[in-house]
Amino acid sequence: MxxxxxxxxxxxxxxxxxxxxxxxxxxxxxxxxxxxxxxxxxxxxxxxxxxxxxxxxxxxxxxxxxxxxxxxxxxxKKEVAVLPGARVQEVMESAIVFENDDMLVVNKPAGIAVHGGSGLDFGLIEVLRAARPQGRFLELVHRLDRDTSGLIMVAKKRSALRFLQDELRHKRIRKHYHALVAGVWPAAVDRVAAPLLRYELSNGERRVRVDDEGKESLTTYRVLTVYAGYSLVQASPVTGRTHQIRVHSAYAGHPIAGDDKYMDDASLKAFRAEGGRRLMLHAFALEFALPGSGDAMRLEAPYDEPFGVMLEKLALRPGINASGANAQDINNKRTS
Missing domain, CATH: 3.10.290.10 (RNA-binding S4 domain)
Structure with a gap:
């Protein structure tokens, strides 16, 4: 050796x-x-x-x-891996909202990366593999930012991975995110089309900005609820660029609450002062065809407690509250 x-x-x-x-x-x-x-x-x-x-x-x-x-x-030589503990394995298994022989879909908690690396011993995929040592194949179909919660697909067969990634390339999988953004989102603004360019800061951190040299990017928006100082919107990315919804929302003048990368310092500080504990972006729904059968599937994922509690708090606050969803609807999304 x-x-x-x-x-x-x-x-x-x-x-x-x-x-x-x-x-x-x-x-x-x-x-x-x-x-x-x-x-x-x-x-x-x-x-x-x-x-x-x-x-x-x-x-x-x-x-x-x-x-x-x-x-x-x-x-x-393989380094000795840090194995996820039994508790985190149980949390991830309990977050599975759909599973069949080809794939599974997880309602990923905020704060958990989808994979290890960059100083992290493990992420969602490593936890699932540790919890399922008998599984011969488990691979991420797509990704979510560490601080974003919600639905993410994992393939259990290579054939399913190929099928789903091909569906993504041809834009046949629809993803719908719920985002709490700063200010009153204009109902007339139902899309943001702005090219996105990835770049690095001097410390090596990766960021994205709107730039004519970037890749064509499109996000559609729909207002769900307007509160005093904030709006809950549904953001549906047509393209799949890094940080797309976060940057497009900020570019439109309504950054996502709790976004420490793209929200201005004063707004971020104000959100924190109101008890905001996380990035208010949640992958709420997926619409796709099942590998093998091709049957149409729609899945929805409830909000976690910090997300749901913040919306309930805003719903009870005096001021604007024009909505397609009331406080009870919000509570149902969190607990269902």
Whole structure:
């Protein structure tokens, strides 16, 4: 064993149904975690990787039953992983709102990242894998910001992952978020179309801004309730850019309450003074076709306690309260 890692032996791996149609390079990257991409592409280029004893290219598509020869490579020694505790596993399992043989959907709590990294020992996907050691395949279909709560899809089969990600690419999956924004959102403003550009601050933190050099982005809006000083809106992203709803809302002059990245300091301080404890953005509903059957599905997720309590507090405050939802409706969304 070297200081860098361990030298593996030659392996022959049979391609399963879940990997049918997968590219050779992607298959190898999953099999050889910890091995640099440059090494993976080099062993393919040199002919050391064989499929059914024949040479292949990185973009060769595998078929169920294929025999893949994986040559000896040096893999980094695995660090001892910090396993999620039983309590956090139970919390995540109890947050599952839908599950079948192909996928599951979780009402992710605010404050939990979807995956580990960047100083985090684990995220939602690692917790689910720890809670289901028998599960052969669990992968995120899409992502949510750490501070955003609500519905997120997880595939239990590679075929389901391919199907759902293809549906996302073709904009056939509809996502509807509920956001509490500062000020009175004008009912006439039902969409924000502004290109978004990702950039980094000097400390390495990633941000997004409206910029003509950015990618085309569109979010549709519908006012649900107007309170004194705030509005509850439904925001439905047509495109899927990083921080899209947060930046589009701020660009429209109505940043999301509790947003420490895109809300001005005075407004953020005022929200905190009212007892605001979180980013007021919740992935409330998903509309999609089920993998396999194609049956139409709509799922909704109740608010967590901090989100629901804040709305109830605003509903009881004197002032504007023009609404398509009353305080009882809000309470139902939180507890149902």
């Amino acid at each position: 070297s200081a860098e890692g361990e030298r593996s032996a030659v392996r022959w791996v049979t391609v399963g149904e879940d990997n049918h149609g997968q590219r050779v390079d992607n298959f190898l990257l999953a099999q050889l975690r910890g091995v640099p991409k440059s090494v993976v592409y080099r062993i393919v280029r040199k002919g050391e990787v064989r499929v059914n004893k024949g040479r292949v290219k990185p973009d060769t598509r595998l078929k169920s039953g294929d025999q893949v020869r994986i040559p000896p490579v040096t893999q980094k």
